[in-house]
Amino acid sequence: xxxxxxxxxxxxxLEPTNLLYCLVGVIIGMLIGVLPGLGPGATIAILLPITYxxxxxxxxxxLAGIFYGAQYGGTITSVLLRLPGEASSVVTVxxxxxxxxxxxxxxxxxxxxxxxxxGGTVSIIGLTVLAPVVAGFALDFGPPEYAALGILxxxxxxxxxxxxxxxxxxxxxxxxxxxxxxxxxxxxxxRFTFDSLNLAEGIDFIPIAMGLFGLSEILYNIEERxxxxxxxxxxxxxxxxxxxxxxxxxxxxxxxxxxxxLGVLPGGGAVLSSLAAYAVEKRRAKQPxxxxxxxxEGVAAPETANNAAAxxxxxxxxxxxxxxxxxxALIFGALLIQGIQPGPQLVTEHPDVFWGVINSMxxxxxLLLIMxxxxxxxxxxxxxxxxxxxAPITVLITLLGAYTVRNQVYDIFLVIGFGxxxxxxxxxxxxxxxxxxxxxxxxxxxxxxxxxxxIFGGDPAGFLTRPISGTVxxxxxxxxxxxxxxxxxxxxxxxxxPGDSDRVEEKTP
Amino acid sequence: xxxxxxxxxxxxxxxxxxxxxxxxxEMEEARPPHAGPISQAAAALVALVVGVLAATGSYAxxxxxxxxxxxxxxxxxxxxxxxxxxxVLLVTGRRLEDTExxxxxxxxxxxxxxxxxxxxxxxxxxxFEIPSLLLTFVWLRWLGKESWRSSIVISIGAVAAFYVIxxxxxxxxxxxxx
Numbered sequence: 001x002x003x004x005x006x007x008x009x010x011x012x013x014l015e016p017t018n019l020l021y022c023l024v025g026v027i028i029g030m031l032i033g034v035l036p037g038l039g040p041g042a043t044i045a046i047l048l049p050i051t052y053x054x055x056x057x058x059x060x061x062x063l064a065g066i067f068y069g070a071q072y073g074g075t076i077t078s079v080l081l082r083l084p085g086e087a088s089s090v091v092t093v094x095x096x097x098x099x100x101x102x103x104x105x106x107x108x109x110x111x112x113x114x115x116x117x118x119g120g121t122v123s124i125i126g127l128t129v130l131a132p133v134v135a136g137f138a139l140d141f142g143p144p145e146y147a148a149l150g151i152l153x154x155x156x157x158x159x160x161x162x163x164x165x166x167x168x169x170x171x172x173x174x175x176x177x178x179x180x181x182x183x184x185x186x187x188x189x190x191r192f193t194f195d196s197l198n199l200a201e202g203i204d205f206i207p208i209a210m211g212l213f214g215l216s217e218i219l220y221n222i223e224e225r226x227x228x229x230x231x232x233x234x235x236x237x238x239x240x241x242x243x244x245x246x247x248x249x250x251x252x253x254x255x256x257x258x259x260x261x262l263g264v265l266p267g268g269g270a271v272l273s274s275l276a277a278y279a280v281e282k283r284r285a286k287q288p289x290x291x292x293x294x295x296x297e298g299v300a301a302p303e304t305a306n307n308a309a310a311x312x313x314x315x316x317x318x319x320x321x322x323x324x325x326x327x328x329a330l331i332f333g334a335l336l337i338q339g340i341q342p343g344p345q346l347v348t349e350h351p352d353v354f355w356g357v358i359n360s361m362x363x364x365x366x367l368l369l370i371m372x373x374x375x376x377x378x379x380x381x382x383x384x385x386x387x388x389x390x391a392p393i394t395v396l397i398t399l400l401g402a403y404t405v406r407n408q409v410y411d412i413f414l415v416i417g418f419g420x421x422x423x424x425x426x427x428x429x430x431x432x433x434x435x436x437x438x439x440x441x442x443x444x445x446x447x448x449x450x451x452x453x454x455i456f457g458g459d460p461a462g463f464l465t466r467p468i469s470g471t472v473x474x475x476x477x478x479x480x481x482x483x484x485x486x487x488x489x490x491x492x493x494x495x496x497x498p499g500d501s502d503r504v505e506e507k508t509p
Numbered sequence: 510x511x512x513x514x515x516x517x518x519x520x521x522x523x524x525x526x527x528x529x530x531x532x533x534x535e536m537e538e539a540r541p542p543h544a545g546p547i548s549q550a551a552a553a554l555v556a557l558v559v560g561v562l563a564a565t566g567s568y569a570x571x572x573x574x575x576x577x578x579x580x581x582x583x584x585x586x587x588x589x590x591x592x593x594x595x596x597v598l599l600v601t602g603r604r605l606e607d608t609e610x611x612x613x614x615x616x617x618x619x620x621x622x623x624x625x626x627x628x629x630x631x632x633x634x635x636x637f638e639i640p641s642l643l644l645t646f647v648w649l650r651w652l653g654k655e656s657w658r659s660s661i662v663i664s665i666g667a668v669a670a671f672y673v674i675x676x677x678x679x680x681x682x683x684x685x686x687x
Contacts, residue, residue: 164607166598170556173591177563180584189580191570192563215625222621222652223614388653392645393667395621399628400637400671404681412629420622428552429607446583458576 009355021058025065026364033073034379040070041327045213048206049401056338061360068310072368075112088270088306091278095298106236112303113372115252119304120365122256123311134319138344147448148472150441153322156266158434168434175435179442205333211418212432214398219423248300251281255301259308264315266324273309274302326433329440544608553599560591617652636686642668
């Protein structure tokens with residue numbers, strides 16, 4: 001393996017501006033992880049206009065930092081307030097809060113920070129080794145493969161995400177539909193523009209993401225009161241003792257592996273892996289009853305796994321150009337805004353972006369370790385900021401930010417429109433994530449599918465006879481039919497561990 | 510199936526799943542009650558209407574043929590999927606519990622929406638300062654239930670900070686009064 005591009009990547013990261021953006025990204029990530037309300041997806045969406053004006057490498061380094069930084073920050077509220085900052089920190093609550101009640105909040109945070117660091121770093125090493133290989137393999141993919149992969153990506157994110165699948169797939173289809181608005185690139189016909197000049201250019205990604213992810217979350221949170229806010233537990237010594245470290249060592253190792261593997265799978269990611277890692281530790285433990293009452297492993301495993309997964313979910317994006325989750329869809333969109341097409345060519349055409357982003361994660365994780373152990377007190381203090389004060393400021397950033405992209409009030413109205421749409425979707429049980437992801441992939445899927453039809457001379461059977469696209473489409477059918485298959489198989493509660501992990505594998509390529 | 514389920518049944522064991530469910534139930538308590546079969550049907554019907562409208566729209570665009578796909582073929586295919594899935598949702602989804610009832614506090618969201626639209630409408634006319642000030646103030650005082658004093662102080666401070674950052678430092682061409 002030629003390592004000079006990797007070393008050049010370090011050169012890119014160590015440029016002072018990029019270091020600064022990395023630092024800004026991880027600090028913002030930590031903050032929004034700690035603060036209730038906005039998640040990393042919403043934050044990245046709101047900050048998209050800023051990335052418009054800066055260099056692509058710096059922009060993506062910052063956005064990536066927000067994403068994995070939030071995984072660190074989410075731990076703090078789980079442990080101290082029993083409020084998971086992120087969905088992927090839900091299981092950390094069990095043992096983390098139990099430890100905090102025993103006066104060992106510091107230990108929990110320290111172990112979580114070390115686990116997060118190890119998991120993140122192991123995953124980056126895996127990313128460094130694996131990503132170029134996958135990208136090389138994908139280089140001979142043609143339009144049929146891309147069409148099939150895109151459909152699989154949209155379907156997996158809809159199927160594995162939260163909530164009802166049927167609704168998620170409907171939302172995804174609406175996203176695909178919105179992507180068709182504007183002038184058709186093949187025939188020049190105007191689609192669904194209703195003779196509006198604004199719509200003729202199609203709908204821009206930024207207002208959609210800002211509205212559906214950012215504004216809708218704010219509007220939704222206005223109603224949802226965080227009634228029971230505990231005052232944070234006192235944080236003592238955050239340096240874990242040798243005994244705690246010894247206890248957590250195995251959990252951190254296994255958590256890294258589980259997180260890395262599940263994070264690569266589209267739709268899998270941080271939430272699934274934190275649960276899996278916790279379950280594995282509980283099952284392996286000699287005294288499983290300790291779990292839920294302050295077992296150090298019960299904090300180490302999920303926190304390690306969610307960080308490893310957050311990092312490895314970059315692999316499908318950077319190598320295949322398929323975002324593995326809704327947040328990756330935002331980073332995909334941010335790359336497109338910068339005129340960079342994520343995909344197998346990324347590593348050869350834009351090695352500075354590819355290696356710059358990957359290597360920035362090493363630095364980012366070190367920065368986060370420093371912020372989560374010696375500087376944790378600063379972030380604990382931030383817990384006292386009331387959400388009511390942040391909401392209007394976030395709204396202003398969103399609306400004025402949307403305006404600055406093209407200096408058009410029309411864009412503000414678009415953001416408000418999509419914000420209301422997202423709010424209503426949440427009220428009626430539809431997740432906005434699949435819609436945004438499908439919107440991002442929509443034009444790629446359509447043009448690949450149409451190019452394929454031209455290649456095949458109009459015969460759709462061509463998708464099935466090509467080995468890779470055929471296999472991918474077979475998986476699509478399995479995923480789509482999975483709920484029916486599961487109903488058809490009369491099975492009791494699964495008992496064995498190996499069978500369980502097999503079932504996860506089956507859903508995914 | 511009805512609640513957002515973070516534990517795909519394959520991964521977690523029964524005990525863990527119970528624990529996660531318990532925690533979820535606890536967090537759900539803070540949320541408004543679910544809205545029942547009528548809102549489920551309404552949601553499915555809206556999706557159905559979207560699908561039907563999009564299908565007719567794309568049909569009008571021209572489907573072409575597989576050798577020569579017209580501009581309407583792809584949106585038509587998606588619309589058909591939407592129509593089929595919404596019908597399935599309409600039939601099977603009545604017992605789902607993932608919709609939320611609109612409550613009194615939904616009025617707060619409506620107020621918030623009015624401030625947003627007002628900001629967008631006034632921005633090109635009188636610049637960003639006064640609309641932003643009004644928006645932050647309304648959000649703090651009535652949506653966030655902050656005291657009069659802190660609402661005034663924070664809204665003025667926030668808009669001043671915006672002015673300094675956006676206008677003076679970053680020199681972004683926002684429409685403005687001053």
